[in-house]
Amino acid sequence: MVSEINAYRGSTLIKVFYAVLLTALLSMPQAFAGECLTRGTGDLGMIVERAIGSVKIVDTSAHKELFQVKGLGDLSHASAVFSRDARYAFVFGRDGGLSKVDMLCGTLVNRVVQAGNSIGGAISQDGRLVAVSNYKPGGVKVFDVDTLKLVADIPAGTSIKNASKTVGLVDAPDQKFVFSLYDTGEIWIADMTTPTSPVITKFTNVGRQPYDGLITPDGRHYIAGLFGEDGMAMLDLWQRKPSVTRILNNYGRGNRKLPVYKMPHLEGWAVAGNHAFMPAVGHHRVLVVDTNTWEEVTQIPVHSQPVFVVARPDGRYVWVNFAHPDNDTIQVIDTLTHKIVHTMKPGKGVLHMEFSPRGEQVWMSVRDEDEVHIYDTRTFKKLSTLEVDKPSGIFFTSRAHKTGL
Amino acid sequence: MVSEINAYRGSTLIKVFYAVLLTALLSMPQAFAGECLTRGTGDLGMIVERAIGSVKIVDTSAHKELFQVKGLGDLSHASAVFSRDARYAFVFGRDGGLSKVDMLCGTLVNRVVQAGNSIGGAISQDGRLVAVSNYKPGGVKVFDVDTLKLVADIPAGTSIKNASKTVGLVDAPDQKFVFSLYDTGEIWIADMTTPTSPVITKFTNVGRQPYDGLITPDGRHYIAGLFGEDGMAMLDLWQRKPSVTRILNNYGRGNRKLPVYKMPHLEGWAVAGNHAFMPAVGHHRVLVVDTNTWEEVTQIPVHSQPVFVVARPDGRYVWVNFAHPDNDTIQVIDTLTHKIVHTMKPGKGVLHMEFSPRGEQVWMSVRDEDEVHIYDTRTFKKLSTLEVDKPSGIFFTSRAHKTGL
Numbered sequence: 001m002v003s004e005i006n007a008y009r010g011s012t013l014i015k016v017f018y019a020v021l022l023t024a025l026l027s028m029p030q031a032f033a034g035e036c037l038t039r040g041t042g043d044l045g046m047i048v049e050r051a052i053g054s055v056k057i058v059d060t061s062a063h064k065e066l067f068q069v070k071g072l073g074d075l076s077h078a079s080a081v082f083s084r085d086a087r088y089a090f091v092f093g094r095d096g097g098l099s100k101v102d103m104l105c106g107t108l109v110n111r112v113v114q115a116g117n118s119i120g121g122a123i124s125q126d127g128r129l130v131a132v133s134n135y136k137p138g139g140v141k142v143f144d145v146d147t148l149k150l151v152a153d154i155p156a157g158t159s160i161k162n163a164s165k166t167v168g169l170v171d172a173p174d175q176k177f178v179f180s181l182y183d184t185g186e187i188w189i190a191d192m193t194t195p196t197s198p199v200i201t202k203f204t205n206v207g208r209q210p211y212d213g214l215i216t217p218d219g220r221h222y223i224a225g226l227f228g229e230d231g232m233a234m235l236d237l238w239q240r241k242p243s244v245t246r247i248l249n250n251y252g253r254g255n256r257k258l259p260v261y262k263m264p265h266l267e268g269w270a271v272a273g274n275h276a277f278m279p280a281v282g283h284h285r286v287l288v289v290d291t292n293t294w295e296e297v298t299q300i301p302v303h304s305q306p307v308f309v310v311a312r313p314d315g316r317y318v319w320v321n322f323a324h325p326d327n328d329t330i331q332v333i334d335t336l337t338h339k340i341v342h343t344m345k346p347g348k349g350v351l352h353m354e355f356s357p358r359g360e361q362v363w364m365s366v367r368d369e370d371e372v373h374i375y376d377t378r379t380f381k382k383l384s385t386l387e388v389d390k391p392s393g394i395f396f397t398s399r400a401h402k403t404g405l
Numbered sequence: 406m407v408s409e410i411n412a413y414r415g416s417t418l419i420k421v422f423y424a425v426l427l428t429a430l431l432s433m434p435q436a437f438a439g440e441c442l443t444r445g446t447g448d449l450g451m452i453v454e455r456a457i458g459s460v461k462i463v464d465t466s467a468h469k470e471l472f473q474v475k476g477l478g479d480l481s482h483a484s485a486v487f488s489r490d491a492r493y494a495f496v497f498g499r500d501g502g503l504s505k506v507d508m509l510c511g512t513l514v515n516r517v518v519q520a521g522n523s524i525g526g527a528i529s530q531d532g533r534l535v536a537v538s539n540y541k542p543g544g545v546k547v548f549d550v551d552t553l554k555l556v557a558d559i560p561a562g563t564s565i566k567n568a569s570k571t572v573g574l575v576d577a578p579d580q581k582f583v584f585s586l587y588d589t590g591e592i593w594i595a596d597m598t599t600p601t602s603p604v605i606t607k608f609t610n611v612g613r614q615p616y617d618g619l620i621t622p623d624g625r626h627y628i629a630g631l632f633g634e635d636g637m638a639m640l641d642l643w644q645r646k647p648s649v650t651r652i653l654n655n656y657g658r659g660n661r662k663l664p665v666y667k668m669p670h671l672e673g674w675a676v677a678g679n680h681a682f683m684p685a686v687g688h689h690r691v692l693v694v695d696t697n698t699w700e701e702v703t704q705i706p707v708h709s710q711p712v713f714v715v716a717r718p719d720g721r722y723v724w725v726n727f728a729h730p731d732n733d734t735i736q737v738i739d740t741l742t743h744k745i746v747h748t749m750k751p752g753k754g755v756l757h758m759e760f761s762p763r764g765e766q767v768w769m770s771v772r773d774e775d776e777v778h779i780y781d782t783r784t785f786k787k788l789s790t791l792e793v794d795k796p797s798g799i800f801f802t803s804r805a806h807k808t809g810l
Contacts, residue, residue: 038509041445042491042805043532061489061532084466084762086447086491104443125763127448127466173719173764174783218678219719238721238741273623274679274697292679314578314624314808316643336643357489357806358530359578378579398806400447401762403719 067106084127138163168213180210270311365391472511489532543568573618585615675716677740684711770796
């Protein structure tokens with residue numbers, strides 16, 4: 001009788017144990033799924049922590065950090081693109097590392113070191129291919145987004161050994177990549193319709209030392225900035241037989257050269273109506289260019305040498321940050337009047353800005369403060385501050401749906 | 406002893422039962438979370454099944470149906486907007502129903518019947534407010550996106566009783582909604598900075614019977630089409646003191662009027678470079694308008710009365726569908742040459758087209774075939790066919806990040 005009671009007690013205890021376990025599991029579906037989140041990805045973002053080789057995944061609605069993902073290597077000058085489902089980020093490190101981050105699970109899914117030194121990349125129109133622009137060795141490598149396996153190697157020269165450094169790599173409509181060859185002064189179009197056999201169209205003698213490139217938001221005009229001369233090279237991709245034309249000759253690059261503290265980023269340009277706003281290399285000016293004629297309209301004097309000149313998504317204002325030692329300042333320009341309507345000093349080392357997709361907020365990396373600030377773009381009021389270790393690039397998932405970003 | 410053994414057996418059975426249950430639960434994390442999916446939402450879409458009051462949630466990468474969600478009421482002429490996280494769709498039914506659909510779980514989260522008859526809506530720049538344009542009674546109602554509770558009621562008249570029908574409701578930068586009053590010929594701007602106290606700016610005598618409106622992708626120009634006269638009313642929201650100007654007078658609406666089989670949708674217009682392409686009401690023509698001067702450049706003769714004139718996202722081509730009885734046909738226009746480069750007949754009742762965000766695919770509702778077709782926009786090759794009951798509007802989540810969509 002005694003043993004019967006004990007046995008009964010034993011089975012009750014077992015039942016209670018399992019019941020408690022079950023209840024715990026039922027109440028924690030997220031933990032259950034390995035910490036992955038079941039949520040929309042339209043309001044996710046990624047911030048590069050350049051000094052410690054990690055990224056932070058953030059919620060741009062709640063202004064909160066969701067995950068920190070480590071082990072991405074050298075992230076100085078790192079950039080990122082997103083998968084078409086807006087779940088995965090592909091991060092291009094300076095050390096040639098290509099990392100795939102799962103933003104719903106906060107994990108590093110895959111990482112390949114595909115070159116010795118690289119400088120950004122792009123994702124194809126169909127979202128199936130990710131391309132990386134390399135310095136050492138030069139050329140462009142193309143990978144499958146699922147596996148990060150090499151699909152195509154484009155040497156950008158007669159062989160891999162003598163391949164040029166490539167810069168300004170962007171995606172273009174009709175499953176193309178476009179990029180510039182720094183060493184040889186060329187622009188190449190790679191049609192990736194058959195991924196393993198890119199069809200290359202080459203434009204030579206476009207100008208000396210193209211150092212960066214951009215494509216207009218409509219995917220029509222590819223423009224390469226030239227470090228070696230005064231002007232830019234432009235390709236109209238809409239023409240049946242595209243050719244390179246020189247624009248903005250003598251805009252000032254070669255005229256009373258100032259020391260260039262930091263090369264401006266052409267990807268950070270801005271289009272507002274028919275005007276494009278671009279940093280004038282080495283000058284304390286923002287260039288305004290008519291996008292119908294590609295001629296200079298005016299130059300707007302600003303605080304220092306501009307680095308990023310970025311339009312609020314509606315194009316009503318452009319926001320400008322500056323090179324060292326003036327990188328504590330931001331200026332906001334009215335695109336109708338060309339007047340500076342606001343100057344602010346968020347702190348030392350303002351490296352990058354990213355607008356929310358519909359423009360109501362701007363996120364700003366303030367490196368030397370280890371902070372990312374979030375501002376209301378209408379009132380300039382600071383809404384939130386996030387602690388981030390030496391933040392640099394900020395990238396929101398809405399880029400997944402845009403050409404050239 | 407016998408009873409001891411039985412007791413032992415009982416507890417073993419209990420343990421086995423719980424262990425099996427646990428294993429089953431552990432192996433089905435998705436079922437466990439109530440069938441909700443853990444996945445990115447950047448490549449989701451929603452297709453309206455107009456006749457049976459349901460919507461289908463689709464994966465635009467896999468070309469597959471994920472869920473069917475029922476019980477949304479009268480969905481003739483239904484449209485949708487998306488939450489800023491791209492997880493929820495807000496569907497505007499013809500019967501005044503406002504439905505909130507969870508696209509990750511395939512569920513109808515909430516539904517309010519907020520008027521007797523309504524005609525579309527918009528979501529605010531910050532993603533917190535959803536507004537509905539009503540016919541019976543007239544006016545605009547504004548709801549909280551989380552709860553669908555009424556936040557503000559804008560009667561569009563001196564009282565709710567005599568409120569005008571409202572049309573062409575769009576979101577605009579700086580947390581605004583803009584809409585037109587059909588009965589009184591007005592355009593109103595509602596600044597929703599304080600959601601419970603909209604600040605209204607009214608423009609009167611804009612023209613007779615505005616029947617639809619659109620806002621340019623940069624949020625600068627709001628344009629109302631006029632049913633009662635020959636021309637359109639335009640508001641430049643970038644000016645400090647905006648005023649309404651009349652554009653495109655005598656473009657043909659009043660000149661040798663044809664019977665109008667279906668009012669064209671102005672939201673389906675297209676901007677390519679400096680040219681806007683719009684349906685000419687009642688004519689077999691597409692209007693081309695210079696967006697600098699807002700003057701007519703030319704008219705392109707097309708197959709029949711255009712309904713939607715939609716640009717591929719890069720603006721290189723515009724795709725046009727037509728009113729009954731010619732709604733079996735699609736034409737594609739080259740925006741540089743203004744030539745028709747392709748004509749196709751997908752089937753009877755082509756009601757709507759939606760491009761993938763970067764333009765490589767177009768999805769097309771072919772109502773009378775109960776099919777949605779997916780085409781490659783470069784080759785015009787049909788890639789896939791989905792079975793959908795009387796499909797009409799198709800909406801992809803990338804709209805969450807765009808002004809005026």
